[in-house]
Amino acid sequence: MATVRTLLDTKGHAVVSVGADTTVLEAAHIMADNGLGAVLVMKDQELLGIFTERDVLRRVVAVGGDAGTIRVADVMTASLVTCVPDTSLDECGAIMTSRRIRHLPVVDAQGLHGLISSGDVLAQRAAEQEDTIKYLNNYMFYTRGG
Numbered sequence: 001m002a003t004v005r006t007l008l009d010t011k012g013h014a015v016v017s018v019g020a021d022t023t024v025l026e027a028a029h030i031m032a033d034n035g036l037g038a039v040l041v042m043k044d045q046e047l048l049g050i051f052t053e054r055d056v057l058r059r060v061v062a063v064g065g066d067a068g069t070i071r072v073a074d075v076m077t078a079s080l081v082t083c084v085p086d087t088s089l090d091e092c093g094a095i096m097t098s099r100r101i102r103h104l105p106v107v108d109a110q111g112l113h114g115l116i117s118s119g120d121v122l123a124q125r126a127a128e129q130e131d132t133i134k135y136l137n138n139y140m141f142y143t144r145g146g
Contacts, residue, residue, distance in 0.1 A: 004092060004106050004116060005085040007124050013114040015105075017042040018051065020073035024060050027051050027072050038103040040115060041076050047112055049076035050103060083116075084108045093121050 017040040018027045031039055031053070038052040051072045059075035060067055082105045083092055092104055096118050106113040 002089045002124055002128060003085065004083055004087045004089065004104075004113075007089060007116055007120055008085065008106060008114045010124070011114070011116070011120055015040050015112065015115045018072055019043065020048055020071065020076075022072045023068055024051075024056060024065070024070045024072060024075060025067040028056060028067060037117065038115070040105060040112070041072055045111060047080070047105060047107060048073070049078040050080060050105065051076040052103065080105060082107045085113055089121050089124055092116065093118070093125075096121070 016030060016034050016036055018030060020041055020043060022030075022041075027039055031037070038050055040047060041049040041051055055075050055077060056067070059065070060070055065075075081095060081099050081101060083095065085106055085108060087106075096102060096104065102118045104116050106116060
């Protein structure tokens with residue numbers, strides 16, 4: 001069964017982060033420039049929270065806030081849901097679905113290992129299913145004397 005560690009070994013461990021004093025506008029530009037739906041909010045090596053597209057919409061745009069002056073720390077999601085590298089991808093999918101979130105920071109006693117998204121989990125599952133289908137097709141071909 002695939003784990004977060006397997007996924008990160010394929011995807012990579014690099015994360016894009018911002019500081020707590022970054023403005024929402026600056027963070028939105030960073031997210032757009034990198035094609036991301038979320039950035040981690042860090043102070044030195046400490047994970048403070050996550051700032052997502054949903055945070056922008058609900059906590060800034062919907063209330064008429066000024067993205068150029070509001071700090072990420074004031075609108076980020078501070079109550080993080082995380083996973084560890086040995087968490088199964090099935091469990092990650094269940095966590096994301098039940099908590100209605102799209103991103104999970106990967107953290108353990110050694111610190112931050114990366115960030116996975118629901119898209120990452122789905123892509124990994126699709127690749128595994130493709131491998132299974134290829135294996136079964138080959139098995140059927142060779143057992144029929146092909």
